[in-house]
Amino acid sequence: MNTTTEISPLADLDKNLKPIEKVMVIISKGTLENIYAGFILANGARMEGMESEIFFTFFGLDAINKKTIKNIHVATVGNPAMRMPTMLGGLPGMEALASKMMKSKMEKLDIPPIDEFLEILSASGCRLWACKLAVEMFDLQKEDLIPEVEGIITVGDFYARAAGDGTQIIFI
Known part of the structure; x- marks a missing residue:
């Protein structure tokens, strides 16, 4: 006899809470797992309206850098989720192998490569911004970035865009 009952995760929500209307994702790390986490959260928000x-x-x-977009890898050194000693993660070829395995699994799940995912996000209405300070720090120009990036903005501009009761900021 099966006694488990499926309960909607929404069943326990306080009905007086205001719904989330906008999700602002900050992506600060250039690893495959961090970039995709941000993309999936932003895409999920768009899919939920x-x-x-x-x-x-x-x-x-x-x-979003034209020169680096095709060379994103999984972090194998110092990543406890890899479940391998740090020294092993640092062996030559280990990062490439782990990245190839991850990309293969993602392809089987029909998760698009980074450049295509960015096109999908942009086409869905997700707005893409580059941090002015970081762009200057890395000596980049707007021309170095993919065309889907709408602009280079300051942190203050970002916070101004996040203003509102129904906005959530997610830092990755």
């Missing part, structure tokens, strides 16, 4: 925006800062800029 919410506004979404992504702010790329520091090494997260690699995801």
